[in-house]
Amino acid sequence: MTPEQIVRTFFEEVRSGHNPDYAINLMADQVLAHQMISEEDVTVIRTPHDYADHVREMIEAYGTFSVDIQEMLAQGNKVYVRWKQVGTHVGEVDGYSPTGLPVIEIASAVYRIEEEKIKEYWIQIDRSGIQKQLERNKLSK
Known part of the structure; x- marks a missing residue:
């Protein structure tokens, strides 16, 4: 598979929540995950099992969500993806109780x-946009 096909399959199977355990087929045993946060960049090591658990946590928080790839660009062995995820706030998130309202990432x-x-x-x-939605949803309930 090409790098683009690998990443597209990752989104369709794993990141979407349809089959989180399929991560074992698409991720190396240890993956460097650079979380680019404006206040502080953090790099963690993820395993396919860790990532599958992370997706299950998203399902617990946002129910069955949709992921729409809005842009995908491939160059050599790197693939850029921008996506929109839409879920429903069904589990506690950052101390916010479930509201049953939509949350967009x-x-x-x-x-x-x-x-x-x-x-x-x-x-x-x-993250700021998610925080604002959670706060707005809390106030509207």
């Missing part, structure tokens, strides 16, 4: 593929 990442597996990625998420 806009995010992007660059994935580096090595030996047909995701080996490293750099991710940016509009």
